[in-house]
Amino acid sequence: MNLTRRPRRNRRTEVIRNLVQENNLTVHDFIYPIFVLEGANKKEEITSMPGIARYSTDRMLDEIAACVELGVKAFAPFPNIPESQKDRFATQSFNPEGLFPSFIREVKKNFPEVILVTDVAMDPYSSDGHDGIVDNGEILNDATLEILGKMALEQARAGADIIAPSDMMDGRIGFIREKLDQHGFQNVAIMSYTAKYAGAFYGPFRDALASAPKFGDKKTYQMNPANSREALLEAELDTVEGADYLMVKPALAYLDIIKLLRDNSHLPIAAYNVSGEYAMVKAAAQNGWIDGDKAMMECLLSMKRAGADIILTYFAKEAAQYLKKG
Template sequence: MEKGNFRRHRRLRRSDSMRSLVRETYLHKEDLIYPIFAVEEDNVKREIASMPGVYHYSLDRLNEEVREVVDLGIQSIMMFGVPDHKDAVGSEAYCDTGIVQRAIKQIKEEFPDLTVIADTCLCQYTDHGHCGVIEDGYVQNDQSLDLLTQTAVSQAKAGADMIAPSNMMDGFVSAIRKGLDEAGFVDVPIMSYAVKFSSAFYGPFRDAAHSTPQFGDRKTYQMDPANRLEAIREAESDIEEGADFLMVKPALAYLDIIRELKDRFPLPMVAYNVSGEYAMIKAASQNGWLNEEEVVLEKLTSMKRAGADLIITYFAKDAARMLNQ
């Protein structure tokens, strides 16, 4: 081949300024949603063993964490609760004085401009650890919808800016939308966990939320990781039922699904960078095997490049600090 008879792509990589000039994908602090865990205790800031740097907070310590989040420029959080009392129907999930409801109300009083998203599920609140009502060892779909709707309405009453149902029951968006509208919350959007796979990457979260199933698994309602077309059907159903956002969970092993849904549907796309993805990087960086800062930014940028508009991530505070630099 004659010299010069080829394209010189490296011309656009010669310097930092040149690379910045042609960069296609950007990660911003406003893209990040930070998950927070509230517990029913006093004076608690307790690190979650399998998620270094992530903590349980009692309500009297909770606003310390939220203040740090706000000061870093993060505009959205997702609220999870770990109740003291659990029962077969997860009654603390839809109790107006439940841990999440009190946490949301407290946060909105001090930080009214912060977007507070409520995770809407039953698994943290049931004594069996499943996301709905159990009969004969099976999660009952329609009975569970009633309780999930009550939970969403209770969270909206507490001041949640957005409801994020994560249960993967059939028809959950339709049921919750109807319940919110009838209760007067027509302006509260739904961020649907539209495509939630039955993944091995959730282990550390189950430690954090004390939500490990006491029998069986969640494969009868969460999706088979091998399925792509089913993900499209699930997302399409949620749009028809009134979802305002679509989420794919987990993110890193399902970037192809994020890209395909983004190409097909006009709704804002959310990627959930889950606990196992977080823990792997933390463990590798603590062992000196990876440069944490570089890997985190590369990973989050890959989610944006795949089509995610927003990213729920336990790295949100770390990423915001990096971006602030």
């Protein structure tokens, strides 16, 4: 057979395959989401997320040190707030002596080189479990912005490097940018949860924070999984309002959205490999149905191939160990 083009020639040996590989994963691609709780010398395993735990601040410092040793130096912390401290207006979220600002200060004191990407949303602190103020079953948009602004400001004061609003309220990027700039935090960046979908992959995360909605769902503010053009609208608005990064969440079921934003924006694109996606791989691997390490790396590589510059993933530490082994 007279074939002029034979693509298999570029797959013939490992060295050749490496030469023509189009995308590569490194530890510099990862942000590691972590869960912090009150108290001292505490570690609580999260059953629905094998290998992931909630840590008190002192124990979390040890975990961060281990990650830094592996080259993972960017973290996205989330607070587990006791039910007794939650209320309708999420007042603990902007308490300067509360768990989260105190944790941020402690991390930056011990690891000034690490980057903290801090969550701005009411749900971990809200007695309603929603991302906004609830009034007669309705999530109030503009009133919620005031609380988000206070929350972002306290996180910046504590030492946050990147503020990451995950609430999906309209106008929150511009509101937070103005608030930060007014108080001298022009160098604190904003990573917007631009295309955050009302999907089915968040359950283990809500277990970790005990932050599930007490009623209803989040479909009036998170995006419909059926929509893609809407992501472009959100991206346009976030860019105009001052976002420094755009995020797609979840990742695996939304690789097309990652590609869509990559093709239509010059901003860095982040993908959030969420808790349910992590849990599915872990469960299948524990049952011997798949090779966990290979599936982990293939999933992460798919996000990079789709156009993600940054990947938030619970696999960050494990993937860093895998990459270190070569």
